[in-house]
Amino acid sequence: MPEVRRCIMLELFTRKPTFPGDDEIHQLQVIYRVMGTPNTVDWPELVDQPWYELVKPKEPITSTFRENFGRWLSPAALDLAEGLLTFNPKLRVTAADALAMPYFTTEEPTAEMPTG
Numbered sequence: 001m002p003e004v005r006r007c008i009m010l011e012l013f014t015r016k017p018t019f020p021g022d023d024e025i026h027q028l029q030v031i032y033r034v035m036g037t038p039n040t041v042d043w044p045e046l047v048d049q050p051w052y053e054l055v056k057p058k059e060p061i062t063s064t065f066r067e068n069f070g071r072w073l074s075p076a077a078l079d080l081a082e083g084l085l086t087f088n089p090k091l092r093v094t095a096a097d098a099l100a101m102p103y104f105t106t107e108e109p110t111a112e113m114p115t116g
Contacts, residue, residue, distance in 0.1 A: 006084040013072040028055055035085060036063030043088035076103040 007018040019034065021027030037057045040046050065085075066078055073081060080103040083093030098104070104111055 006081075009077075009081055009084065010069060010073075013077070014069070025055065032057055032061050034063070034065055034068055035087070036065075037061045038087040042091070046087075074103070074107060076101065076107045079103065 010018045019027060019030045021030045037060050038046050039060065046052060065082055069078060069081065080093070080098055080101050083101070084098065086092040093101070
């Protein structure tokens with residue numbers, strides 16, 4: 001369940017579920033309302049995904065991610081979270097990429113190894 005792990009960062013900041021859905025179709029609708037709908041320009045292989053024709057939205061939806069989470073996250077944290085939630089797996093931020101992003105490298109307080 002890699003998608004779930006990517007949401008944990010947001011849930012730690014907001015203290016609530018990121019994409020609360022009642023079933024699989026509702027879950028997709030909730031994700032689309034926040035992240036916008038995927039498109040074939042950013043993800044050419046989208047049309048090859050199982051069930052794509054059955055679950056694709058009728059109208060494109062624009063992302064409201066930054067508006068929804070901007071009050072909890074810094075710009076660097078927004079960039080990181082958005083990169084982790086990118087629809088296209090080829091463009092999605094990897095763990096190694098994430099550790100090199102400004103959220104971990106330049107934002108205060110600086111990262112430290114745990115003690116105790």
